[in-house]
Amino acid sequence: MAEGVLFNIAEGMIKSLGSPALQEIGLLCGFKDELQKLTNSVSTIKNVLLDAEEKQAHSHEVRDWLEKLKDAMYDADDLLDDSSTQLLRQQVMTRDKKAKQVRIFFSKSNQLVYGLKMGHRIKAVRARLDEIGNDQIKFGFTERLIVKHEFEHRKREDTHSFVREGQVIGREGEKKAVKELLFDYNVEEIISIIPIVGIGGIGKTTLAQYVFNDDEVKRHFELRLWVCVSDPFDVKTIVAKLIESATKKRPESLEMDLLQSQLRAETDGKLYLLVLDDVWSENRGTWLKLEILLSGGRKGSKVLITTRSKRVAEITGTMSPYLLGGLSESNSWNLFKKMAFKDGEEPKNPKLVEIGRVIVQKCAQVPLAIRSIGNYGIEVEVLIHLWAAQGFLHSSYGNRHLEDIGREYFMDLLWRSFFQDVQRDGLGEIIKCKIHDLIHDLAQSVADSLSNIPALLPKANKMRTLLLGIPILPGIDDYINENIAIHESNKPVSNTLISSFKCLRALNLSRSSIQKVPSSIGKLEHLRFLDLSRNADIKLLPASITKLQNLQTLRLDFCRGLKELPEDTRNLISLRHLGLNGCNSLTHMPYGLGKLIALQTLALYILGKKKSRLSKPKGELRDLDGLDELRGLLWIKGLEHSRSSPSEAKTANLERKQLRHLMLEWDPKSSEESDKAVANDEQLLQNLQPHLNLK
Template sequence: MAAAETFVFNIAEKVLEKLGSLAFQEACLVWGVESDLRRLENTLTNVKAVLLDAEEQQFHNQELTVWLGQLKEVFYDAQDVLDEFECEALRKQVVEMQGSTTRKVRRVFSSSNPLIFRTKMAHKVKEIRARLDEVAADRAKFHFSPRSDDRHVVRGREMSYSFVQPSDVIGRDQDKENIVEHLMDPSDGQSISVVPVVGIGGLGKTALAKLVFNDERVIEHFELKCWVCVSEEFVLKQLLVKIIKSITSENRSDLDEEQLQVLLRNNLDGKKFFLVLDDVWNEDRGKWIELRKLLMGGANGSKILVTTRSPTIASMMGTMSPYNLEGLLHQKCLSLFIKWAFDEGKERQHTNLVEIGDAIVKKCKGVPLAVKSLGSLLYSKLDERDWLFVRDNEMWKLNRKEGDILSVLQLSYNQMPSYLKQCFAFLSLFPKDYKFISADLIPYWMANGLLQSPNENQDPEDIGNQYIDELYSRCFLEDYIDIGYVREFKIHDLAHDLALSSAQSECLIINCQIQNISKKVWHLSYTDNTWQNENVLKCLQKSKSLRTILFMDGVGPSTKSFVDLCLSKFRYLRVLDLSESSFEVLPSSIGTMKHLRLLDLSSNCRIQKLPNSICKLQNLQTLHLGDCENLEELPKNIRYLIRLRIFSMTTKQKCLPGCSNSLRFLLLINCGNLESLVETMQVCTSLRLLRVDNCGGLISLLPTLKFLTMLEVLVIGNCEKLDLTEMGDNEDDFPMSLRVLGFTGLPQLVAMPDWIKRSAKSLQILVIQRCPNLTALPEWLVNLKSLRRLELHNCPKLSSLSKGKLCLPALRSFTISECPELIRRFQPEIGEDWHKIAHASEIYLDYKRIK
């Protein structure tokens, strides 16, 4: 049977959304295509009504899968055609903005011939309508039932604020003690012992390994600790890079294998280490022996903990009998289920649901991930029918194999809203164990039009964070941290398998084994240097429908030829991520990529100048130029990027050109010559986040802050000349509503600036680190009623938080490190200021969790 076609309903919905917008309807009238587009809309509406039923029925009908594939192709092409009208409208808007600008500049942006455009687009619309009519006519033979997508995102549960909650790991205390006992045993006769933990997917092997890894006894017993997620590919060089990064925090992928081996031996030489190799799949004994030899330089008593689903691998790698992780006892599983399905204590009000839940838990066979997934699926649902649907679902009838947890996750996935499914599938472009940062991921979703909101006033970045929270609540994500304005997380390895299955041929990670790239592939990612592989390049040239090209883990192209290929072949790209590249010139043809929403050139150390044609990318939402250390200046017409929302940059300029008022996030990184931001800030009045890092020439920010009345996040670091307290008495007051404030590496900071008081009602997170001359926090600190996280690091002269009574009612997390006098005053129970912060749910003193 052909692979299932997914997301057809969602794509149809996005096309209809664009057709129905007021701006688009006005454009139709201008260009004389209203009649054809109205017929297209009617056909699309009728087809959409049966798509959910069609997507479900296709598993029993290969012909139906083919039909859905044909529809999807037409829908994507329709999106591209409709997008061209939008591009033209934006181009005209820029021309009107220029007013009395020089004739030369106006000519650059006014190059489109209205008559030619009208004729060309009328032909394209007719062609799309005819194709859709032809494919849609076949729906009659399948006997569909119209259905609507009544699933919705549930956001009732409060998201976890800190690192993994130990209370989430239920029933593994004895397992942890057993493993720790093995690790501490000096009498096993091995210079380096390997302890294998084996069990089916979803049992909690990784969670158990984390408990062991962070146990105080283990921390004190070993000189070095390393954590490496191995997953499917057991490639020696990649493993060496990961181990070294875990030890040194440095990515040394630039070294060859011989150099990496030397570096590893130097780091391990004579030291007693503890290494976790998580999620091992390799059954090639030769590869394991090769790695093991390189690890023999550690001291006697070094230990390696291996987690795997395979008993064969456990026996091959272990120096002791495998530790077989069993399923949780039923009562532990039921407790875990209730924890995820109900708010605390609410289960007592719904004994009928608990009874059904008990039957569901029995079917989970002791697998914690299955229990949590179904508990979260039923969270906030109080109708018995929803619970009975899960208990009696057909997925329980599937063959119970080693990977059976996937069928449980599939059930949770099936209940997602259609638009959330597509965002989830996009995660398959990233390798297993990839550490996601929401601020990096959400622009990819946004660029591909995957974010949907019933509220037009809601920013897409906020919608993206809601999607991430929802995926976490469904147990698809782990290692989740919410630090206020961004989330950090990983995708569970089994959820990654599900994402791969869901994405099917739409998303593809490129490697040397690729022999063919399907024309149905829309999104590509490179995780190694296969962009140089001739076979891969030939396959790539045959594909014309690409919308996303990503490079990650330091593998960006080093030649202009690959970039030329992208710009000449893939005219409908929405995302072009060339980060970590090292080519010298960005072709001027970049200006023809009018559908581009995201362009990432960050960490290119050779590029010195950008073509002014980049300013013709009116659809561009995200532009990353951070760590382009040789970039001389930005194009003068950068303000004509009228949809730009996210902009990060490194430049040698003293003053920045003005940007568009569409800007929401601005990051200035390593701009050592930068002296002033006034010209930029005067027009960026809608800015929500400003990060200024390593801008040594910047003396003052205050003249610019008065323009930023929408600012929510301000992060300033390593600006040695910056004086944040310089403000005259006659300076006009300006409203501020900061939620997050961070100061790092500011030697000029002696006292906290008074202008922060203006955010007393809104400030939720305050982080101050490496401010050696900061002596005290102000008395008005007590007014920060919304502050829920306070961190103070390496401020040795800081001796007190507040002389008076300090009561921060919202405080959840309090962290102090390398502040000796403060540490003394906040010692649990005995410190004179302990009572001021004792109500916080999490307290860390010098990197140790106290509470």
């Protein structure tokens, strides 16, 4: 979709083009004007992408136009990424190389050559974009603004209480069941609270409207009230809406004391039905404040709540929640006919009927919100890192971590039941989930239609994501075995294959039984995400991997044979996540990891034996000083090697790091029982004082 992919790419490009760093190199090398022209071209195209996306559903020409545009936009994005990579390399060189080498790199001749080359490339890609962009005139695209969603406030358009009976299909049984709950007097509570729970779009609001407008319900209850709650759950706002629903007038005053008095005057002593539609808040205290104000009604009064969250139902309900399932197959078909065909009549064309039946089978029989079957367990952290690698996450305000924004995206999709069956760690954090069955079925049906993907993979040189470690599409396993042979045969991954995908942002080779990572990995200069985890036979990584200055995530978890990290790992200056769980053969950390100031994940840090004059320098506790962005788990092993100098531990400054877990390990074989050793250990522990928020 344009909004989901091209629009994001366009926004990211405009942000990159306006960055001070790129502007500086453009000025230095003489192509700043070309950068401004490219910005104008991309901005012009971005403004019509949303309209083009909507119109492509009805026009093959528009679809073709978007395909051409996507190809050109990807090329332009890669070009800008080349410039950004050049800047990162300059930072590394400036930091670590000799002054003479730096002067050569920044010489006038180098600037001139680089500037001419880059200027021509930018001009060419801009001309291509302008040529494609000019075609938008014949399509009559209009500019649209995209609505930015704040995930903390999942506000939707207000619902109302009315629905015509003829508009509701297939909910007679559910209506009868809810009415029985409303008319039930065999309850202890004066006010009964009944939650209706179901996934987004399944018809909770429609069912509530259907019941609310029933003639028997109208006769039974003296007062009927309807409020759309959404989020945030603000008691004052809800009380004001309740008064307006009861009196058909807006309250004259918004003072809380006057509002609560007016609400109780309208509800106390009356048999009422209140519908609170679209409740999200899981704050029990806030709910109790509202419940107290509603408790004066006559016994038999009912509050009907619609929510997607079983947690909300547990907090609010005095009765067991009513779990709303999907429509029957026949009712699904009836609804589909009504929506898709003229006058709701089944078409005479049998092909259309067949297609419609397939759509109904895939999409209409919606399961209950909680189900245990999925296609695949997804690691939430990995998913967020993949989103970041593709540029889908943007921080539009403050210095927020992209990972926090990604977590909000995930939670929003979870609330909307895109994901399900979550697993939590010991501290309640969601670590795994499964994709919803409907989304899985849709993805599977799309994948089934792409039968030629395995054969086309080697030719897809502009591919941005390659997940060879996790078979996703039908036939991909056969392709891996036949063309790469990284399973049973343990043959190395082809240098040619890897180097042919030079546009990759994400590469997954986990669980692939490879013994050696090809040196060509260093040519993937756009790479942001590299997963080599669970390859027990990898002993060393190629030095070329440290050329990946854009790399954000490097997963090496459970590479049990890995002996050491490359000496120049400190050159991975964009690295945010270094996964080393289960790397039991690692003997030490390389020197200089403290330069990776963006690092957030470093689960394992191993102190080696003190270096001799002839040995390579190794990482020390003082190298942790600059890593103030570390979060999650930090496990420091080999502390026995720092026993002789416990004061060094203070330089790690653990108290500045927002860790959740901290593990400190000495080798028991090296334990000493002397008073001096015990005193040193105590001093070492004291100097490794963690942050007060440690869980």
